[in-house]
Amino acid sequence: MLYFLEQCLNGIQLGMLLFLLAAGLTLVFGIMDLVNLAHGSLYMLGAYFAATFATLTGSFTLALILALVASLIAGMVLEVIAIRPLYGRDHLDQVLGTFGLILLFNELVRLIWGPEGRTLSLPPEMLTAVQILPGVHYPIYRLVIILATLAVAGLLYVLVMRTRLGMLVRAGASNREMVGALGVNIKLLYTLVFGLGAALAGFAGVMQAPILTVQIGMGENILILAFVVIIIGGIGSIRGAFVAAIIVGLLDTIGRSFLPDVLRLVLSNSAAQTLGPSLSSMSIYMLMAAILVFRPEGLFPAASR
Amino acid sequence: MTASLEPALNVAPPAVLTARTIFTAGLLALLALLPVYALATGETFAVALFTRVVILALGAVSLNLIMGYGGMVSFGHAAYLGIGGYAVGILAKEGIGSGFVQWPVAVAASALYALVVGALSLRTRGVYFIMITLAFAQMIYYVAIGLDRYGGDDGLTVYKRSDFGGLIDLNNKIVFYYLCFAILLAAIYLIARLVNSRFGLVLRGTRSNERRMRAIGFPTFRYKLVAFVIAGALCGLAGALLANHTSFISPAIMHWTRSGDLIVMVVLGGLGSLFGPVIGAVVFLLLQEGLSRVTEYPDLVLGPILLLVAIYVHGGIGGLLEGRRRG
Numbered sequence: 001m002l003y004f005l006e007q008c009l010n011g012i013q014l015g016m017l018l019f020l021l022a023a024g025l026t027l028v029f030g031i032m033d034l035v036n037l038a039h040g041s042l043y044m045l046g047a048y049f050a051a052t053f054a055t056l057t058g059s060f061t062l063a064l065i066l067a068l069v070a071s072l073i074a075g076m077v078l079e080v081i082a083i084r085p086l087y088g089r090d091h092l093d094q095v096l097g098t099f100g101l102i103l104l105f106n107e108l109v110r111l112i113w114g115p116e117g118r119t120l121s122l123p124p125e126m127l128t129a130v131q132i133l134p135g136v137h138y139p140i141y142r143l144v145i146i147l148a149t150l151a152v153a154g155l156l157y158v159l160v161m162r163t164r165l166g167m168l169v170r171a172g173a174s175n176r177e178m179v180g181a182l183g184v185n186i187k188l189l190y191t192l193v194f195g196l197g198a199a200l201a202g203f204a205g206v207m208q209a210p211i212l213t214v215q216i217g218m219g220e221n222i223l224i225l226a227f228v229v230i231i232i233g234g235i236g237s238i239r240g241a242f243v244a245a246i247i248v249g250l251l252d253t254i255g256r257s258f259l260p261d262v263l264r265l266v267l268s269n270s271a272a273q274t275l276g277p278s279l280s281s282m283s284i285y286m287l288m289a290a291i292l293v294f295r296p297e298g299l300f301p302a303a304s305r
Numbered sequence: 306m307t308a309s310l311e312p313a314l315n316v317a318p319p320a321v322l323t324a325r326t327i328f329t330a331g332l333l334a335l336l337a338l339l340p341v342y343a344l345a346t347g348e349t350f351a352v353a354l355f356t357r358v359v360i361l362a363l364g365a366v367s368l369n370l371i372m373g374y375g376g377m378v379s380f381g382h383a384a385y386l387g388i389g390g391y392a393v394g395i396l397a398k399e400g401i402g403s404g405f406v407q408w409p410v411a412v413a414a415s416a417l418y419a420l421v422v423g424a425l426s427l428r429t430r431g432v433y434f435i436m437i438t439l440a441f442a443q444m445i446y447y448v449a450i451g452l453d454r455y456g457g458d459d460g461l462t463v464y465k466r467s468d469f470g471g472l473i474d475l476n477n478k479i480v481f482y483y484l485c486f487a488i489l490l491a492a493i494y495l496i497a498r499l500v501n502s503r504f505g506l507v508l509r510g511t512r513s514n515e516r517r518m519r520a521i522g523f524p525t526f527r528y529k530l531v532a533f534v535i536a537g538a539l540c541g542l543a544g545a546l547l548a549n550h551t552s553f554i555s556p557a558i559m560h561w562t563r564s565g566d567l568i569v570m571v572v573l574g575g576l577g578s579l580f581g582p583v584i585g586a587v588v589f590l591l592l593q594e595g596l597s598r599v600t601e602y603p604d605l606v607l608g609p610i611l612l613l614v615a616i617y618v619h620g621g622i623g624g625l626l627e628g629r630r631r632g
Contacts, residue, residue: 100611
């Protein structure tokens with residue numbers, strides 16, 4: 001039971017990271033109608049930036065802040081140079097272009113940082129575990145991820161629903177020509193939104209970096225999960241992304257930790273060991289396929305689309 | 306989908322000698338004569354490289370049937386390469402070496418999978434369709450990883466090429482190359498007949514305006530599903546060829562970036578044209594190979610090329626040869 005609780009927390013933590021990625025993806029998709037396969041590359045860049053800044057400054061917090069700024073700038077520069085010409089184009093052109101960007105970014109990282117992975121170490125006070133319930137210890141850093149992401153989600157909500165910028169963003173999502181005609185600098189708005197998405201992806205990369213190795217291609221598999229999240233949640237809906245991210249995170253983690261045990265009841269030990277993880281990875285896609293069959297526009301279809 | 310991807314309604318190659326027809330003819334001549342060149346110069350690695358090119362061109366040609374003519378952007382087409390390949394690999398490991406069994410099983414399994422995936426996916430539209438096909442391919446990818454008996458993550462070595470009795474010997478590299486090339490040409494011929502038939506007209510009509518096609522009484526879902534299954538079966542055959550060519554099959558062949566490669570080949574060569582995917586496959590794979598010889602960082606060049614093609618070139622290389630540019 002306690003193990004189950006711990007795994008639930010791990011699932012929520014994964015869900016939170018997926019939300020950070022999915023939020024940027026769904027904003028860019030919902031507002032600019034752009035399929036951005038290179039979103040995972042921004043996640044990877046965030047992690048590499050943090051690893052470098054941590055080596056330079058010796059401080060995790062400083063590295064986090066600098067990496068966020070660097071991701072924001074990288075995203076805005078990328079938008080101006082490469083993404084802007086892809087707006088309003090067929091999704092297939094966008095897939096081709098941003099697929100090219102994935103190749104470019106992977107190779108750039110190999111050129112600059114070399115082929116070996118990096119590690120980002122945490123400050124010592126983050127390495128301890130806290131007692132969250134009698135007898136349950138949980139790594140403090142994972143709790144920090146959950147809380148920090150919740151805070152970011154809250155900020156994002158306020159930004160989109162309660163500020164003038166957010167109002168323009170929502171207006172742009174429903175009718176971009178009209179917003180442009182009313183005198184809003186839509187180009188700048190798009191650059192800002194894309195930069196925000198990049199910063200969110202970079203943030204996810206930084207937070208995940210101490211748990212995994214920072215390596216080339218680290219964004220590719222998680223990008224697909226983030227796509228699954230925005231499809232389940234309904235494209236363009238941040239609320240949908242939040243709910244779907246938690247569902248996917250929980251499903252993946254709990255399946256991964258408990259399916260092998262369940263399978264062991266009917267299968268040999270080694271078969272259960274291999275089949276379990278692969279079945280739990282599949283379960284996410286089965287869920288997505290099932291949801292799309294019954295609700296072809298996701299759980300929370302954005303009303304404007 | 307916007308109007309920018311409308312294929313020319315005239316699918317038959319134009320009779321006049323345009324840059325495009327000359328290029329296509331030259332390319333086919335090159336593919337046909339390649340083994341002669343390789344034998345003459347002793348550069349036999351070229352045969353292996355081009356066998357791969359021809360097989361993946363077959364995959365791209367099959368994707369083009371649904372993507373270019375049917376408007377169905379499938380982001381999971383590499384799954385069929387895997388299914389066809391694993392059909393050969395698994396049967397070979399279980400002691401069934403006959404190609405007369407292996408290849409029909411590869412095609413049938415792919416077609417069956419396409420039938421299920423198509424029946425479910427074709428309820429969705431646009432980006433949702435892209436993503437649901439991707440999701441199904443990911444599922445198959447993880448199934449393959451879970452195949453403990455057949456190598457799991459590490460893949461499966463296919464020790465013997467498919468055996469066709471005394472009919473044809475696949476161990477001869479030249480023979481195998483020409484077999485692949487012949488299959489590619491046959492597939493293109495099949496698709497040419499298909500898209501110019503009544504079936505193809507309905508399919509292309511559906512691509513332009515599905516609602517109108519339904520309104521005038523065509524069950525568009527069925528037409529799209531049939532096209533989806535044919536494309537899957539053809540790509541499954543490509544998978545069977547690939548397993549024979551590399552003597553190896555692993556889940557990596559079904560990674561989503563491989564599906565991306567196939568899309569790139571089709572779009573690069575020119576969507577909705579008969580030989581476009583072949584041009585795309587040749588250019589993409591040769592560029593990859595060539596760049597990795599001259600530089601340690603080939604994708605530093607390849608990536609921006611894809612981006613530039615996406616931004617500036619309308620209709621891929623085929624469109625470029627016709628002098629079409631995006632205004």
